[in-house]
Amino acid sequence: MNDHSGNRRGANERRSTPPLRRAGMREVAERAGVAISSVSRVISDHPDVSDKMRERVLAAIEELGFQPDALAQSLRTGESFTIGFVAADIGNPLLAQIAMGAERVLRQRGYSMLVANSFNEPGLALEQLRSMEQRRIDGLLISVSDETDEALNKALESAHYPITLIDREIAATSAAAVLSDHATGIRAAVEHLISLGHQSIALVNGSSQVRPSRERAETLAKVAGEHPNITSTIRMGDFSAEHGYGATKELMTGADAPTALIAGSNQILVGVLRALRELSLSIPADVSLVTCDDVALSEFLTPAISTISRDPALIGRTAAELVLAQFSGEAGAETHLPTGFRTTDSCGPPRQK
Amino acid sequence: MNDHSGNRRGANERRSTPPLRRAGMREVAERAGVAISSVSRVISDHPDVSDKMRERVLAAIEELGFQPDALAQSLRTGESFTIGFVAADIGNPLLAQIAMGAERVLRQRGYSMLVANSFNEPGLALEQLRSMEQRRIDGLLISVSDETDEALNKALESAHYPITLIDREIAATSAAAVLSDHATGIRAAVEHLISLGHQSIALVNGSSQVRPSRERAETLAKVAGEHPNITSTIRMGDFSAEHGYGATKELMTGADAPTALIAGSNQILVGVLRALRELSLSIPADVSLVTCDDVALSEFLTPAISTISRDPALIGRTAAELVLAQFSGEAGAETHLPTGFRTTDSCGPPRQK
DNA sequence: TTGTACGCGTTATCAG
DNA sequence: CTGATAACGCGTACAA
Numbered sequence: 001m002n003d004h005s006g007n008r009r010g011a012n013e014r015r016s017t018p019p020l021r022r023a024g025m026r027e028v029a030e031r032a033g034v035a036i037s038s039v040s041r042v043i044s045d046h047p048d049v050s051d052k053m054r055e056r057v058l059a060a061i062e063e064l065g066f067q068p069d070a071l072a073q074s075l076r077t078g079e080s081f082t083i084g085f086v087a088a089d090i091g092n093p094l095l096a097q098i099a100m101g102a103e104r105v106l107r108q109r110g111y112s113m114l115v116a117n118s119f120n121e122p123g124l125a126l127e128q129l130r131s132m133e134q135r136r137i138d139g140l141l142i143s144v145s146d147e148t149d150e151a152l153n154k155a156l157e158s159a160h161y162p163i164t165l166i167d168r169e170i171a172a173t174s175a176a177a178v179l180s181d182h183a184t185g186i187r188a189a190v191e192h193l194i195s196l197g198h199q200s201i202a203l204v205n206g207s208s209q210v211r212p213s214r215e216r217a218e219t220l221a222k223v224a225g226e227h228p229n230i231t232s233t234i235r236m237g238d239f240s241a242e243h244g245y246g247a248t249k250e251l252m253t254g255a256d257a258p259t260a261l262i263a264g265s266n267q268i269l270v271g272v273l274r275a276l277r278e279l280s281l282s283i284p285a286d287v288s289l290v291t292c293d294d295v296a297l298s299e300f301l302t303p304a305i306s307t308i309s310r311d312p313a314l315i316g317r318t319a320a321e322l323v324l325a326q327f328s329g330e331a332g333a334e335t336h337l338p339t340g341f342r343t344t345d346s347c348g349p350p351r352q353k
Numbered sequence: 354m355n356d357h358s359g360n361r362r363g364a365n366e367r368r369s370t371p372p373l374r375r376a377g378m379r380e381v382a383e384r385a386g387v388a389i390s391s392v393s394r395v396i397s398d399h400p401d402v403s404d405k406m407r408e409r410v411l412a413a414i415e416e417l418g419f420q421p422d423a424l425a426q427s428l429r430t431g432e433s434f435t436i437g438f439v440a441a442d443i444g445n446p447l448l449a450q451i452a453m454g455a456e457r458v459l460r461q462r463g464y465s466m467l468v469a470n471s472f473n474e475p476g477l478a479l480e481q482l483r484s485m486e487q488r489r490i491d492g493l494l495i496s497v498s499d500e501t502d503e504a505l506n507k508a509l510e511s512a513h514y515p516i517t518l519i520d521r522e523i524a525a526t527s528a529a530a531v532l533s534d535h536a537t538g539i540r541a542a543v544e545h546l547i548s549l550g551h552q553s554i555a556l557v558n559g560s561s562q563v564r565p566s567r568e569r570a571e572t573l574a575k576v577a578g579e580h581p582n583i584t585s586t587i588r589m590g591d592f593s594a595e596h597g598y599g600a601t602k603e604l605m606t607g608a609d610a611p612t613a614l615i616a617g618s619n620q621i622l623v624g625v626l627r628a629l630r631e632l633s634l635s636i637p638a639d640v641s642l643v644t645c646d647d648v649a650l651s652e653f654l655t656p657a658i659s660t661i662s663r664d665p666a667l668i669g670r671t672a673a674e675l676v677l678a679q680f681s682g683e684a685g686a687e688t689h690l691p692t693g694f695r696t697t698d699s700c701g702p703p704r705q706k
Numbered sequence: 707t708t709g710t711a712c713g714c715g716t717t718a719t720c721a722g
Numbered sequence: 723c724t725g726a727t728a729a730c731g732c733g734t735a736c737a738a
Contacts, residue, residue: 022513024715035725040717048723070487071428072715075730080424082467082488089453091666093649096449100470103443107469112484114435115468116460117453131465134423135435160375266649273653296446296619297650300626313444377731388709393733401707425731428714709738714731722725 023064032060043068074136083323084132085115086125087166088145089239094266094293094312095143098166101316102141109324111138120238122149129155137161139323144168146209162326164319169211176322176332178315182215182292185308185339186262189290190223192306192341193260194230197349198288202233202258204247204272206265213264216292220262233258237268244271252279252287259350260288262308266295269305284348290341303345310339376417385413396421427489436676437485438468439478440519441498442592447619447646447665448496451519454669455494462677464491473591475502482508490514492676497521499562515679517672522564529675529685531668535568535645538661538692539615542643543576545659545694546613547583550702551641555586555611557600557625559618566617569645573615586611590621597624605632605640612703613641615661619648622658637701643694656698663692 025043029036034057041049042057060066074080083106087095103113114132118125125144129152132140140159143166144152156163156173163175193201203220206213217234224232235251237243244263248271251258263269269291276283283289283303290306291298298305318335326332378396382389387410394402395410413419427433436459440448456466467485471478478497482505485493493512496519497505509516509526516528546554556573559566570587577585588604590596597616601624604611616622622644629636636642636656643659644651651658671688679685 026715036715037717037726038724041724044717050723053723067483067487069428069489069715070484071424071433071489072730073717075422075424075428075714075732076716076718078730090456091446091450091453093444093446093449096446097444099468100442100444103468103470107481107484112467112469112488114465115452115456116465117456128460130420131423131460134420135465136422136424270649273650277653295650296623296648297626297654300630300654301650302655379731389732390710390734391708394708397733403707406708422731425714426733428716428731429733431714707738710736712734712736714733716730717728719728720726722723 023066028060028066032056080136081111082137083111083113084137084140085113087143088118088120090117097312098316101313102320105317105320120145122146122152126152141319162323164322166319174332177334178319179336180310181336181339183219185341186216186219187223188341198260200231200258201260202251203262204244204268205236206239208236239265239267241267241271244268245275248272248275263291266293283346288347305346306343308341376419381413381419385409433489434464435490436464436466437490437493438466440496441471441473443470450665451669454666455673458670458673473498475499475505479505494672515676517675519672527685530687531672532689533663534689534692535565536572538694539569539572540576541694551613553584553611554613555604556615557597558589559592561589592618592620594620594624597621598628601625601628616644619646636699641700658699659696661694
């Protein structure tokens, strides 16, 4: 309770105030007049310790402000209680929320999270993975930027620790995965657009090297195919505003411009909106608009943007639970998380020709 | 290059494919027919190693896929090459960007980043701090949610490693700090509002326990005092949409409603906008609006919101550089980073009475 | 230039 | 129930 750490004179040869080198089990053992191994037993809650022993040791620990050295513990036990998190862009609010959700449950279970931003470079991601392995992470949460990168995949396959893929699909891996069910969300959006009378729908998509983009593209094509006279256009690219801007300009100034647009990410949405503004196209009079994933303030746009949404914190929490679950032996499971569609005034009937 | 790791039969008693336990220096030394310390010298670039030695060792390392164990290294050397990052809400894009900026320069210098979200609870932050200390972080980046929390401050003061405060001011600490110059940004905003004819300006502010809110409040009061007949109102609270909503409703339905509003954070802005929408008050006809820190999509609102902005990635990079700089002996420096003001149509002359 | 031996702070095994 | 003691994987004086 009180913090006058060790005011007894003479007992300690060092300058009194804060112990320069933090105390170790050794000092604790001496202070308590017991063996070092007994101290160990106390801090690791070993059943075979007498109450008197525990008392003495805990007192010494308190007086010295002892904190066990996690590094030494890890070296000895093999467990680091550290989980790695690698993603292309934690600056993206979606991923930041996922990371936050994950960190929360990890910490609750006694784990710390090591993060790394791979900036869409598989090479960097691999390097970061190595760095984490050297730190003996007990598990890994990763959202690769390219599911086809051989070197990275090989590293993931041969990893000796549990892995959870975040919205990614890599064939030859036994990793667990949290997968968002993009299909139902985009299907709802597309069907809604079709019911409004749209016949030409375009998807300004992200990278084809990752699952979300692929699933969205496939679903759009599929749904379009289920209805007569529906044309679907897909512009693959990267998850950037630049791509959103360029693709939208091309699409909307081309011969048969689509009457409805779906932006494949919040970054892409920014580009799409810039292009539409520049072209003086209004929503939904000139073109209906849907985007993927929530963005702050989107509710205040005029019109608000229809959104295919999901719960990022839940994704993060689930990912964390999935890595931890693998410690109990079970193989990497695949968990599917729902996706919703919230329609707003950004979707309306297409302009009559 | 090739990955048929050790296909020689008989040499290894284990199943051939991937070595179950990763190789250590010991195996490398045996394989190369040298002493274990020589291996150590090679991987730590010790000058006194013959080329032949280096060759042999590197070959063995390659063949075994050896990676040095960072934990053991840390235990031995005392350096963990790990920096902690503690903040109240990494889900907040501002902090996520800061974290990203920091992680980038840390990694470039060979450091990994351990993150923790403190959810505005000093108690949790302290716990996380302890956890990181046990992991022997070499330094810490922290943005406390309450500069007056005694327990946390005491822990920071007595820390044995360099610290950089992120936009926080704690008296009794020798930590370095990256401080945004909120004063000039908000001064520019307020003077602009005054020049438009506003005489009653309100700040829907964040927590008074942190520097940014205080500096903004002080500056608003000061600038108002420099001009005749200007009334300033300040509503302290927390950095939440709820506070923004509640405060705005009260302010705008009260006796002398202000003609201009400044939102103290992007979360607060959301609440302010909700309240204004509910009250059917239009911007800037009924009330002019300014917010602090950039938010995605704010450029697409009608009108776009005037913003007091700063560069979050730069803040993060600077914070990282500031911790690392302290390794070279120098005391914790204080770096001030600029703040700008971008005005848009959300500011206009006040409605005539 | 290279090898030997000890210690970093813990945990775990084995006697007592 | 408690106490010595050997690892964990590596760095580093020190000796050869």
